[in-house]
Amino acid sequence: MTEIDQNSGKGRALIRWLFAAAFLIAVIASGVFSGLMNKAGLLYLVFGSVATALMGFTGREIVTAFRQAAGVAGAEESLSKSAHFWEAAARNAWVLGALGSALNFTIALGSDSGGIADISNRMIGSFVVTLYGLVLAVICLVPAMKLAGKAEDRRLQGEARPVTEGARPKPIAARTMNIDRIIGYVLFAAVLVLTVLFLIGGQPQSGSLPMDKILLHWPAILVVIGGAIALALFMGAGTGARAWTLGFVMTGLIGLLAGVIQTLFGFVHRDITEVSTALSFIISASSLSLLGLVAVAAPLEDREVMEGRKERSGSLSRLFWAIFPLLTFIFLVLTFIMIVTPMEKPGG
Amino acid sequence: MRVKRKVGKNLDEFLKETFVDDLPPDVAVGMRERIERFRAGKTKSAATSAAWALILRRSAWAVLSILVLVAGILLQGSKSSSPLSDRISALKAEFSSFSTTRR
Numbered sequence: 001m002t003e004i005d006q007n008s009g010k011g012r013a014l015i016r017w018l019f020a021a022a023f024l025i026a027v028i029a030s031g032v033f034s035g036l037m038n039k040a041g042l043l044y045l046v047f048g049s050v051a052t053a054l055m056g057f058t059g060r061e062i063v064t065a066f067r068q069a070a071g072v073a074g075a076e077e078s079l080s081k082s083a084h085f086w087e088a089a090a091r092n093a094w095v096l097g098a099l100g101s102a103l104n105f106t107i108a109l110g111s112d113s114g115g116i117a118d119i120s121n122r123m124i125g126s127f128v129v130t131l132y133g134l135v136l137a138v139i140c141l142v143p144a145m146k147l148a149g150k151a152e153d154r155r156l157q158g159e160a161r162p163v164t165e166g167a168r169p170k171p172i173a174a175r176t177m178n179i180d181r182i183i184g185y186v187l188f189a190a191v192l193v194l195t196v197l198f199l200i201g202g203q204p205q206s207g208s209l210p211m212d213k214i215l216l217h218w219p220a221i222l223v224v225i226g227g228a229i230a231l232a233l234f235m236g237a238g239t240g241a242r243a244w245t246l247g248f249v250m251t252g253l254i255g256l257l258a259g260v261i262q263t264l265f266g267f268v269h270r271d272i273t274e275v276s277t278a279l280s281f282i283i284s285a286s287s288l289s290l291l292g293l294v295a296v297a298a299p300l301e302d303r304e305v306m307e308g309r310k311e312r313s314g315s316l317s318r319l320f321w322a323i324f325p326l327l328t329f330i331f332l333v334l335t336f337i338m339i340v341t342p343m344e345k346p347g348g
Numbered sequence: 349m350r351v352k353r354k355v356g357k358n359l360d361e362f363l364k365e366t367f368v369d370d371l372p373p374d375v376a377v378g379m380r381e382r383i384e385r386f387r388a389g390k391t392k393s394a395a396t397s398a399a400w401a402l403i404l405r406r407s408a409w410a411v412l413s414i415l416v417l418v419a420g421i422l423l424q425g426s427k428s429s430s431p432l433s434d435r436i437s438a439l440k441a442e443f444s445s446f447s448t449t450r451r
Binding site for chain 2: 106109110116119213214215216217218219220221222223224225226227229230233234258262272273274275276277278279280281283284339340341342343344
């Protein structure tokens, strides 16, 4: 490929991105979707995505992925790794969106009620964060698919694998914790804390129920942590980071189903305590499973791929990353419906 | 006893005089094989003990995680209250009374 071709390719890519950005700004400025605005959710998603990218990738890998998304050419291996970065970014955005909704939902529940209509509005407003996550995921999937296509083309053309020894990335010792990852984890913790503080600040608080305790439902925490560690251990070291993905998703799914079943029994028994305990379990178990997925399992799987220990993320892991956040969203909607469904006391 | 020690002393001197140079090749090979076997045995036992330590550590973690899991299930089954569930109870009661009032 000549230099002129490369420059025109970069120019076209830049024009496409500028056009997409202008379209997005115009849509926001039009006010058509003003009812879907959640500033805290948007900031959480953007900074959370940056943090999760740093947790799984080095700064150099991120810069390369951005450059190649902007049209810079690369070898097959480099292109496929950049495609993996964008796919991981899409996955993180989707998982963070569902996690953001769950946290926002919990905070809306814990805030002091300004009337039924007000609290219902706040609970429904929390679902918008999942929508943001989905939109960001779609945006990140575009370069992922393009780069994967280019890498496939290079492979079919039989292009030689990464050129010289000097251009080859330096091998990194397995399971090292470099500075980018530490920054990523610190930033992620900061984003979570600041989002919760921002959301609490914007809502009237219940005096008798402090917010930090509202976020912790111990049975769900014990089940998710215990279940995830047990499953990961039983699957063994050979499975690698996939064991953690499976562990968190499986315990999350079990938590969701057990919670729904307990809720239904609560409705049959006309026992508000049983219903509310089960609903708390659903919210907390799904939040914690998503947190485990995005903060533990996903970065470990990313490192496996980028360090060449695995060719790509497991197909089962990819399926779970797509399905579990969706299920969480559906169960949060069900939880909302079950909270607003009136219950009569026995004989009442 | 004294005779035995004397014989031993003589044997030492005899060996020193006989093997004043390098060991004969066949003896050296035999000794090397014995040393190798001895080393391999030591390494194998170290590897075995490391494997056992790993298994014990993993088993301890597995037992601990299962205990945590069971504790969580029991707590949930006993309908133990938490601030979040209390809040949901209050909200449900509010929604129920609102529905009753509307009727």
